[in-house]
Amino acid sequence: MATYSNQHWLLSHIRNSFISTDDTGMCETVMLSDDMPKHYLRKFGNSGAGGDHYHWRRAHKTPPTGGGTTPDRNTRHPDAPLQEVDFICYPGLDLSDDEEDMSTHSFDIQMYPEVGAHRFRSNTAQKLEKLDIAKRRAARIKSVNYLEEVQPPDRDDFFKRKELPLSKAAPAKKEPKANDDELSDEGVQSQLSEQLAKSPKQAQNRFIEFARFDGTSQVGMQTKRINVFLNMLPDPDRNYPLKICVVATAKIQEVIGFVCYRTSLQYPDVPLKSLQHYALYMTEDNDDMEDFPPLDNREPCSKFGFSQLTLAERRPLAPVTRVDYHSQLGSKSMTSVEDKTALSDAAVKALQNISLNGGTSDPGGAGGGGGGDSPHDNVKEYEKRLLNHNDMLEAPMHRTFRLNIIDKRFFKSDVTLGISGERIEIDQCKNAKFWPQKKPVSTPIDFVAHCEILERRHLKALLRIWLKSNSSSPSFSTGCTSAPINASVTTLNAGSGSAGIAHSPSSPGHSSSLFSSSNIRFKHYDFDTDTHTAEQIQNKLNCILEMRSSDLRREFLLQRDRKQEKRQLKL
Amino acid sequence: MGDQQQLILATGGYDHTIKVWQAHTGNCIKTMRFVETSQVNALDRTPDKTRLAACGYQCIRLYDLESNCTAPVINFDGVQKNVTRLGFQEDGNWMFTAGEDHHVRIWDMIAAPPHCSRVFDCEAPVNAACLHPNQVEIAMGSQNGSVFLWDVKSERHERIVPEVDASIQDVAISPDGRYLAAANNKGNCYIWSLTSQDQKMSTLHPTKKIQAHSRYILRCKFSPDSRLLLTTSGDGTVCIWKTDDFSKWRELRIENYWVWDAAFSADSKWLFTASSDGIARLWKLQTKSTIRDYTGHTKAITALSFKDEIVGK
Numbered sequence: 083m084a085t086y087s088n089q090h091w092l093l094s095h096i097r098n099s100f101i102s103t104d105d106t107g108m109c110e111t112v113m114l115s116d117d118m119p120k121h122y123l124r125k126f127g128n129s130g131a132g133g134d135h136y137h138w139r140r141a142h143k144t145p146p147t148g149g150g151t152t153p154d155r156n157t158r159h160p161d162a163p164l165q166e167v168d169f170i171c172y173p174g175l176d177l178s179d180d181e182e183d184m185s186t187h188s189f190d191i192q193m194y195p196e197v198g199a200h201r202f203r204s205n206t207a208q209k210l211e212k213l214d215i216a217k218r219r220a221a222r223i224k225s226v227n228y229l230e231e232v233q234p235p236d237r238d239d240f241f242k243r244k245e246l247p248l249s250k251a252a253p254a255k256k257e258p259k260a261n262d263d264e265l266s267d268e269g270v271q272s273q274l275s276e277q278l279a280k281s282p283k284q285a286q287n288r289f290i291e292f293a294r295f296d297g298t299s300q301v302g303m304q305t306k307r308i309n310v311f312l313n314m315l316p317d318p319d320r321n322y323p324l325k326i327c328v329v330a331t332a333k334i335q336e337v338i339g340f341v342c343y344r345t346s347l348q349y350p351d352v353p354l355k356s357l358q359h360y361a362l363y364m365t366e367d368n369d370d371m372e373d374f375p376p377l378d379n380r381e382p383c384s385k386f387g388f389s390q391l392t393l394a395e396r397r398p399l400a401p402v403t404r405v406d407y408h409s410q411l412g413s414k415s416m417t418s419v420e421d422k423t424a425l426s427d428a429a430v431k432a433l434q435n436i437s438l439n440g441g442t443s444d445p446g447g448a449g450g451g452g453g454g455d456s457p458h459d460n461v462k463e464y465e466k467r468l469l470n471h472n473d474m475l476e477a478p479m480h481r482t483f484r485l486n487i488i489d490k491r492f493f494k495s496d497v498t499l500g501i502s503g504e505r506i507e508i509d510q511c512k513n514a515k516f517w518p519q520k521k522p523v524s525t526p527i528d529f530v531a532h533c534e535i536l537e538r539r540h541l542k543a544l545l546r547i548w549l550k551s552n553s554s555s556p557s558f559s560t561g562c563t564s565a566p567i568n569a570s571v572t573t574l575n576a577g578s579g580s581a582g583i584a585h586s587p588s589s590p591g592h593s594s595s596l597f598s599s600s601n602i603r604f605k606h607y608d609f610d611t612d613t614h615t616a617e618q619i620q621n622k623l624n625c626i627l628e629m630r631s632s633d634l635r636r637e638f639l640l641q642r643d644r645k646q647e648k649r650q651l652k653l
Numbered sequence: 654m655g656d657q658q659q660l661i662l663a664t665g666g667y668d669h670t671i672k673v674w675q676a677h678t679g680n681c682i683k684t685m686r687f688v689e690t691s692q693v694n695a696l697d698r699t700p701d702k703t704r705l706a707a708c709g710y711q712c713i714r715l716y717d718l719e720s721n722c723t724a725p726v727i728n729f730d731g732v733q734k735n736v737t738r739l740g741f742q743e744d745g746n747w748m749f750t751a752g753e754d755h756h757v758r759i760w761d762m763i764a765a766p767p768h769c770s771r772v773f774d775c776e777a778p779v780n781a782a783c784l785h786p787n788q789v790e791i792a793m794g795s796q797n798g799s800v801f802l803w804d805v806k807s808e809r810h811e812r813i814v815p816e817v818d819a820s821i822q823d824v825a826i827s828p829d830g831r832y833l834a835a836a837n838n839k840g841n842c843y844i845w846s847l848t849s850q851d852q853k854m855s856t857l858h859p860t861k862k863i864q865a866h867s868r869y870i871l872r873c874k875f876s877p878d879s880r881l882l883l884t885t886s887g888d889g890t891v892c893i894w895k896t897d898d899f900s901k902w903r904e905l906r907i908e909n910y911w912v913w914d915a916a917f918s919a920d921s922k923w924l925f926t927a928s929s930d931g932i933a934r935l936w937k938l939q940t941k942s943t944i945r946d947y948t949g950h951t952k953a954i955t956a957l958s959f960k961d962e963i964v965g966k
Contacts, residue, residue, distance in 0.1 A: 219724065222724070222726070223724065223725055223726060223727065223728050224726060224727045224728070224765075224766050224767075225727075225728055225729075225730050225766070226713075226727060226728070226729045226730065226760075226766050226767050226768070227729075227730050227731055228713070228729045228730060228731045228732040228733070228758075228769075229731045229733075230768060230769055231769075232769050232770065232771065232772050233761075233768050233769065233770055234770055234771070235761060235770045240746065240747070240761070240770070241747075241788075241789050241805050241806035242788065242789070242806075243787050243788065243789045243806060243852055244743070244786070244787050244788045244789075245787075246786055246787055246829065246830045270878075270919075270920045270963050270965075271920055271963070271964055271965060272918045272919035272920035272922070272923075272961045272962065272963055272964065273660050273919065273961055273962045273963075273964050274660055274676055274677065274918040274919070274920075274923055274961050275918065275920055275922060275923065276964050277660055277676070277677035278677050278923070278944070280677075281677050281678060287678070287679065287680060290679055290680075290946065290948055291948060293680075293681055293948050293949040294931070294948050294949050294950065294951060296681065296684060296949055298684050303668075303951070329951070347680055
């Protein structure tokens with residue numbers, strides 16, 4: 083034991099044990115800067131400090147120390163400082179130290195993961211406990227020795243010959259009417275036939291193919307246990323997770339299938355939709371879903387460490403409903419059920435608007451009292467209004483446009499602009515080569531003020547969309563989870579670094595001076611596109627805005643008028 | 654309470670698990686771990702349907718079907734080599750096991766713990782064994798091609814070698830006790846007629862040779878009404894023969910997969926198959942169509958057990 087009182091040896095031993103038994107490599111990283119054995123040696127050299135240090139180490143028992151890799155093994159210098167250390171070390175230490183020091187390296191390899199005497203004991207205790215459990219389990223299992231001596235039965239009637247009913251097959255042997263393909267039905271019915279007849283055809287579970295991802299009792303295969311909260315269940319049940327065990331290699335999509343399978347078994351009354359409708363979301367202890375996107379369907383479940391998840395209907399991707407990049411210019415895309423319902427609602431609203439107001443006021447702003455009394459004018463008016471109505475009807479439908487957003491006055495990047503009755507979305511096209519991919523921006527329609535065409539040049543047009551921009555934007559309660567505009571502004575600028583997608587008017591020298599009079603500030607996105615598309619967008623967006631008759635828009639137009647008046651006054 | 658309604662199918666295979674299915678829906682009720690080093694060679698249920706016996710490489714285990722526990726209730730120690738078949742006497746008084754250790758053993762299951770009350774040495778690895786409906790004779794087939802009929806009561810036996818250089822893969826006796834069938838690895842199936850008089854051991858009369866398959870036959874089995882005989886094969890088919898004249902009645906095909914085992918329903922109208930694609934299937938024999946798939950095994954299914962009952966006319 084004497085050798086184990088060699089401080090340097092102990093320190094380096096501890097250190098190396100930590101390093102060599104830690105597969106993660108963390109210990110090594112942490113200890114790299116804190117080479118205690120080296121410190122020790124250094125202090126050791128500084129006459130007497132070594133002793134103090136030793137005591138300090140003893141008292142605090144801080145484990146992460148050591149550094150056997152120190153090349154200098156000078157513990158046994160016959161120098162003066164060493165003499166002091168000898169007070170603490172056992173005498174005779176110097177004799178074998180060289181070998182000991184060498185052996186620190188090999189000792190490391192033999193070390194158990196648990197360093198320290200008490201840990202050893204607990205390990206033993208653990209092993210004992212395991213043995214105990216195994217024993218108790220084994221006690222419940224009756225054991226039979228296969229190779230035991232034969233013990234002939236003591237009872238004579240142990241093997242009893244049973245008289246078979248004299249083969250009734252004899253008369254059945256000749257079945258004159260048994261045609262080749264049909265076996266005559268003797269009228270017997272089995273329990274299976276009965277049950278099959280009772281169970282309808284669709285009793286075959288449609289998620290049955292996912293049954294094979296069941297991980298329970300799989301031998302020699304990695305499995306994963308997850309508690310899944312089922313969002314579609316009625317209230318009491320949804321608070322209790324479904325405990326599943328899946329094969330670790332199963333993809334998330336397959337896990338969802340398996341959960342659906344288990345759900346259909348456990349809650350046969352709960353109607354389930356098809357797989358595409360569901361997604362797995364991260365969840366806390368209760369079944370509140372986090373605002374994170376669902377787990378990627380294509381990833382194996384072993385990749386995720388969550389022990390609790392929620393199966394819920396797939397939400398539209400937050401914060402933006404992604405638009406199909408490959409869709410043609412101006413193609414319509416209905417991205418999710420939610421969107422669809424929102425759109426249809428908006429459309430119905432629009433219809434009501436028209437039927438209610440159509441006669442008296444003209445929502446399209448086509449100039450109801452155009453004044454023209456001639457029938458010709460009337461027809462024109464009517465046509466115009468019809469067209470307008472069509473526009474109004476179609477306006478809330480989701481539609482995407484591809485155009486260029488103008489950045490910092492002259493940078494252009496390719497974006498997809500999606501407009502619906504609910505929101506507008508700006509999403510950078512994937513094929514943008516030069517700039518780093520920017521985050522998509524979604525803005526609820528309530529925050530959109532106006533759309534105008536600033537400039538028309540031969541075939542080209544400069545389109546501007548005005549949005550509300552103030553940091554004191556009220557917490558809005560739209561269904562969508564997108565960030566408020568001011569956040570999206572920061573998203574744009576922060577995400578893009580030097581090259582923001584839009585030059586936002588909130589940046590100095592822009593709109594701040596424009597509408598300084600009001601507490602509501604506006605910013606704008608500028609787009610560059612062909613005249614036709616620009617007009618389409620302008621019409622569509624303004625139609626939507628007019629239908630909603632938002633205060634924001636009125637405020638914007640008011641501010642602009644005031645501004646123009648001021649300008650004119652100045653002039 | 655529910656066990657009268659609960660009609661179950663048990664399957665086991667190369668994935669070291671035994672699964673219990675609700676027969677009419679195809680839902681897996683329970684999965685039990687088998688031995689990590691072994692496939693499941695054969696499954697059988699005790700006649701009272703409460704326990705499931707399974708055998709494999711160096712293991713024989715009995716599981717309780719009524720509890721939720723997936724651990725075995727009885728485990729056999731010291732088993733050597735593969736145990737290829739097991740089965741129960743109709744009252745559950747005893748169980749037989751056949752193994753590649755050349756021995757067929759009779760286990761007294763009334764005694765606690767069970768003990769061995771008879772041993773028969775086949776002098777070659779035993780691939781198959783089945784119990785005569787008279788409950789005292791056991792037919793056995795060995796790897797060296799011998800077919801034995803062993804009277805466990807009198808301990809007399811008879812031996813026949815129908816084909817040299819062929820290994821008997823399975824034997825079967827029709828429930829009416831009229832026929833004994835033995836199938837070998839060359840795809841041939843031999844039929845004997847059994848006759849018995851005055852409580853004496855049955856005698857065998859060669860009756861028919863069927864060239865049933867081009868490859869390995871894995872199982873042969875008579876239907877409960879004794880009117881059909883099935884053979885499953887490594888050629889991916891199940892052939893069903895009429896015992897009237899041993900002509901082929903149906904052929905079911907699971908392309909490219911071995912059909913390891915099969916079982917009739919009590920009315921001989923439905924057939925379960927276990928195949929190497931890891932799917933157990935339920936076939937309607939009338940139409941030769943599958944009506945249920947039992948998916949869940951990750952590897953080949955090599956054994957199944959189904960116990961059905963006649964519920965009435």
